[in-house]
Amino acid sequence: MENIDCLKEAQYHAWFHHHDADGWITIAKKTKNGFRQYHYHPTELAHKLTKWIGEDVYFSQNTFYKPFRRLENIRQLRALYVDIDSHLFNFEPDWVLGKLDLEFFKTVLPEPNLIIFSGRGIVLIWFIEPVPHQALPLWQSIQNYFVEQLKELGGDTKAIDAARVFRIAGSVNSKNGEVVSAQYRHDYRYRLRDIQQEYLPELTPSPKKKGRKPKILQLHNIYRLHHSRLQDLIKLVELRNYDVQGYRELICFLYRYWSCCVLQDTAEALRHTLELNQEFVKPLPENEVVRATRSAEKAWEAKSDKKANEIARSKGYPGAGYNLRNSKIIDWLGITREEQEHLATIIDGVEKRRRNTEYQRTKRRKHGIQKREDYIKQQHDKTDDKLFKVKELLEQGLKQNEIAQILELSKGRISQLVKELKKV
Template identity: 25%
Template sequence: MSAPAAHDPRQLSLITEPSFYHDVSESSYLALLARQLDGGLRQKTFRTSQLDKVIQAAPRDRDCYLSQAQFMRPNRRAVNLYSLPLLFCDLDPTTKRHLPPEEWRRAVLMACNDQGLPAPSLIVYSGRGVHLKWILDKPLPRAALPRWNLAQRLLGEHFADLGADPQARDASRVLRLEHTVNTKTGERCEVVWVTDGGDGLPIRYPFDVLFDEVAPLARGQLEELRESRAAEKATKPPRWGDGPSLTLIKGGRYGLKRINYQELAWHRLEDLRSLAVMRAEGSASGEALAGERMRFLFWSLNFMALSHAVTPSSFWREAQSLAATLAPGWRYDSGELSTLYHKTMAYFRGEVVEFEGRKVPPLYTPRNATLVERFAITDEEQRRLKTIVSKDEARRRHAERERQRRRQAGAMDREAYQATAQHRRDVARALRAEGATNAEIAQRLGVHVKTVPRLIREG
């Protein structure tokens, strides 16, 4: 990646903005994209621990972009997501006139005040529009991607009048790097606002607090609404797409926690990834997932689309990345995914289909039993998965949760209870042999007087 000459004064400006939300780590990767002298873009992935060195060496006299999320592999795709350290919103001018940074800052802060939203931790002028960034007090893990996606969409809706770009809110997004030049306008990307957190650094927000601020209903209100609507519709079949997009559905029977359908799809993807790892590690032939690759790729992409981790525009790139994680060097037949791709496009257009009198998404929404059968998942494998489990495994987990609940409440396990009962019977017989009355034995053991004859008889 070429850089400007060392004597270029623009190269002397230290880039500090990414260090506010990207923690140093050897476990994760970032991506840097830079415009080359021939006009093309070149991407470089690097460990987060190298962030300071990489961004200080980045060219300042042309377009340069940095990923906002971190990834578990050197590949900037949602399937490799590691963590999400912030929420962001990309605003572009709604007219041909370019607003100066001061007007952007004033418009954004006024919109936040009018809508009761927390001010962004940072407002970054991109040379044309602005990037709004709300830094989180701790990065979200990959499992939280569906909720993060929903928060991103809601933020975009709040700032739609200011030109929020609906195509620039995904987890694999890159945004312009501070102190670099926007070659379309010739202006530099600069931080133009910092909301002080009281320690001289940009403020950090708990994700749940931000979510409740941007959502039309806070989580507690949402749960009350869900319960009231469930009571009203108890006699009606569930209809996908009814009510607000935040409506929660049951994750299953036997006390499984309630999650929305996007979270359920993401957890199923995680289960398929875990299952693929288990089978690859246990492969006697040494060939990873022989005969199962396309099945894993197809269903994983389906669940990524349902969870909004894959969009029609990123479908084929994510398919390539996912195929590489399943079996490096594997060449799959893209024709086998064409139907799924068209279903994904229909899903993102908001289309639904009728199925047994219900409206359901055009993508595949199988039952757990179907997935267990399709993948021939054994009982041992199910015990290591989170959501793709049979009813028998769900019952076993429910029974185990109940046992733990009783133990935490002070209840004894079966063996301890039997030992205590036998001890009472032995003491009752010994006291009776000494001539004690039923009342005296009952008082000694702390039981009802009518229980004593049974203890002696059973002993």
């Protein structure tokens, strides 16, 4: 394929995927020194591709609100995907695709929008209606489900994070010289909730059902906790204007650990951690970050180790890995009461109670319930009205039990009101 044709193929692929996107799109090229990355807005992407097309060119499937390809910077989640490394099982890509068409699409999984033939395998891409990063826990749960269904065909469980890049059509896979191509099937965008309801209903179990939560729901909740803590850590760094001297090692350690939990990819977690460190006002030396946070990666690996979990439970822990209490994190990082007001999950009991009080107050306002002073005044007005009615009926010669029936009040309440009238 000539260079001009390769460029057109790449430009069309990028347009088909991102023509209505919002945010930064990452273009990456693999070099001897790792990935070389740049970030572009959708309107300039096609033009910039002229400088990139060639061997091992990738682009991000989702967009970022600032030019850093990290999970916490996600602006729009725009696609779901599964990278199938069919060559690991000696499956031909065409055979895998035929099996998917016959046995998976529209039954186990929805039909993908496009299929990338990456040179040694295939990547399935499902477009979704763009959603913000707050939908990441649901998005990740669906990602996990999709790749789990395709593990027997070579589905890569490490290539499922939201910051992932894949090869772009028209580029060349340097491992075998194959030109990457794309098969375009349809341009319909799925809704995450529709996919959930049709393929993962266990994410929303009936509240009437008791007992152990489904495994997918448990993973969904655990992922949401780790992701929220990761977001809180970044928020804390932002609140301190990236001047975190005295806390840099600990922040990098926690960031690397929670990134491993969320990304399920130790190499990506380390890359993200090193990139975050470079944003500090005074970054740590790279080798110091790697050394100081290495145990975070080992702890994450232990979480998936059966023996390590058994040993941890025998010692009274919930399991292997770091099961940190909020109070411990708050103490380690010196998080103030004011800072906690901006965080989602790393908060203490006082902040929880404050939020609950505010929530209940807002709820009362929403349902038209007045402030306490207004409520008391209103009750007095109601009592005065009843007193007037009782007085009027007594003057007509009615007895208390008759007045109770007319006003639909208890005899005891009428007796109280009569006593009030005698005091006036």
